[in-house]
Amino acid sequence: MNSSRPPFAGWIRSSNTITQQFLSIGGKPDIVSLAGGLPAAELYPVGAIRDATERALRRWGSSVLEYGPVEGLYALRETIAARTSAESGGKFLAANVMLMTGAMQGLDLVGKTLVDPGDLILAQVPTYLGALDAWRPRQPRYEKFDWNCERPGFDAALAQAKFAYVVPNYSNPTGALVPQPQRLALLDKVRASGTWLLEDDPYHSIHFDGDPGLDILESDARQFKGVYDGPVIYLGTLSKSIVPGLRVGWAIAAAGMIEKLALAKQSSDLSSSLFTQAIALELLESGFDLEHSRSINERYRERRDTLCSEAAARLGDWFEWEIPPGGMFVWMRARDPRIDTNELYKVALEEKVAFVPGSVFDPDGKDHSAMRVNFTRSSPEVIAEGVRRLEKAVKRYLHR
Numbered sequence: 001m002n003s004s005r006p007p008f009a010g011w012i013r014s015s016n017t018i019t020q021q022f023l024s025i026g027g028k029p030d031i032v033s034l035a036g037g038l039p040a041a042e043l044y045p046v047g048a049i050r051d052a053t054e055r056a057l058r059r060w061g062s063s064v065l066e067y068g069p070v071e072g073l074y075a076l077r078e079t080i081a082a083r084t085s086a087e088s089g090g091k092f093l094a095a096n097v098m099l100m101t102g103a104m105q106g107l108d109l110v111g112k113t114l115v116d117p118g119d120l121i122l123a124q125v126p127t128y129l130g131a132l133d134a135w136r137p138r139q140p141r142y143e144k145f146d147w148n149c150e151r152p153g154f155d156a157a158l159a160q161a162k163f164a165y166v167v168p169n170y171s172n173p174t175g176a177l178v179p180q181p182q183r184l185a186l187l188d189k190v191r192a193s194g195t196w197l198l199e200d201d202p203y204h205s206i207h208f209d210g211d212p213g214l215d216i217l218e219s220d221a222r223q224f225k226g227v228y229d230g231p232v233i234y235l236g237t238l239s240k241s242i243v244p245g246l247r248v249g250w251a252i253a254a255a256g257m258i259e260k261l262a263l264a265k266q267s268s269d270l271s272s273s274l275f276t277q278a279i280a281l282e283l284l285e286s287g288f289d290l291e292h293s294r295s296i297n298e299r300y301r302e303r304r305d306t307l308c309s310e311a312a313a314r315l316g317d318w319f320e321w322e323i324p325p326g327g328m329f330v331w332m333r334a335r336d337p338r339i340d341t342n343e344l345y346k347v348a349l350e351e352k353v354a355f356v357p358g359s360v361f362d363p364d365g366k367d368h369s370a371m372r373v374n375f376t377r378s379s380p381e382v383i384a385e386g387v388r389r390l391e392k393a394v395k396r397y398l399h400r
């Protein structure tokens with residue numbers, strides 16, 4: 001590239017290319033990718049989406065092929081508000097909901113709306129790497145949060161933070177489900193501090209051992225007599241429960257926050273696709289998403305169990321993990337101090353298997369002792385082969 005041209009913006013130098021690498025690895029047939037956070041493509045409900053598309057076009061005609069309102073298709077905003085009201089016992093209106101291009105856009109827009117360079121974000125660690133990517137251009141500082149609200153300095157950090165970022169349901173990367181008392185303790189602290197709480201919830205419906213219970217937004221909504229006006233900004237998506245290709249996600253928050261997010265969105269992309277929102281409306285109104293989640297969860301449970309039992313037989317000497325009750329990942333922590341997962345990753349690629357090294361989920365990039373392993377994308381047979389290759393990679397790595 002011609003070096004006399006103006007330099008790229010400063011944040012580009014600190015960006016990571018690992019997400020692009022996963023997406024391209026996914027397309028290489030000889031590599032077993034346990035890296036991406038992707039649903040199983042063979043379970044995508046193509047027929048139901050075809051029918052929903054036809055119904056949507058019959059219902060809306062050319063109007064959903066226009067540019068849309070920034071906040072998205074009003075009928076879908078109303079449907080999401082009504083569902084959230086019914087599930088929480090609180091009161092939400094369309095004004096509390098904004099539709100967008102996946103939850104990923106919500107992360108970007110929250111950063112754009114709240115964060116100036118040097119501002120503090122209190123982030124659950126390990127943290128979703130897409131969130132770190134989304135906020136990198138805003139140049140925030142991070143304070144790490146391990147769900148212990150009683151630790152010294154926590155209140156002071158929360159008071160300074162623009163927002164706290166959490167994934168309480170089957171987090172990415174750990175798959176952990178945060179117990180209700182810890183959620184409520186954080187909510188109390190957030191209320192007392194007057195800051196915002198960003199609750200990112202893509203894995204809500206992907207569970208194997210029972211329902212996750214109330215979201216933090218839902219618990220907060222019960223406190224309000226009128227329409228929701230609290231500190232929680234909730235992000236939902238159809239990417240994991242139906243398909244990522246619809247790119248339909250949403251934020252639910254106080255109407256005043258939604259207005260600001262809409263301002264931020266206007267200068268990003270004018271509006272998301274009304275067409276896929278109209279398809280999503282058909283799927284949600286008919287309850288298809290709930291029914292579909294139940295059927296894919298059966299398959300994902302089998303895949304989770306395969307990964308955990310194969311790993312127990314082949315990787316248990318070097319790694320430990322908790323069996324995740326939902327989501328898409330097993331978070332394997334090295335119990336052998338000789339293992340640096342950044343280095344192991346390179347050997348694993350030579351053995352034609354991919355995982356995600358833990359360092360990319362650490363705002364400081366310092367955690368080299370863990371790896372994220374996905375179990376939803378591949379069949380049980382392919383998962384078992386992936387674990388065999390991982391075992392070979394670990395043995396080679398340790399005998400270098």
Ligand SMILES: Cc1ncc(COP(=O)(O)O)c(C=O)c1O
Nearest residue numbers: 037102103104128172237239249
């Ligand atoms: C925690 C978390 N938030 C947000 C997203 C982005 O989801 P979407 O496809 O809706 O943009 C993901 C996707 O993997 C995720 O794991």
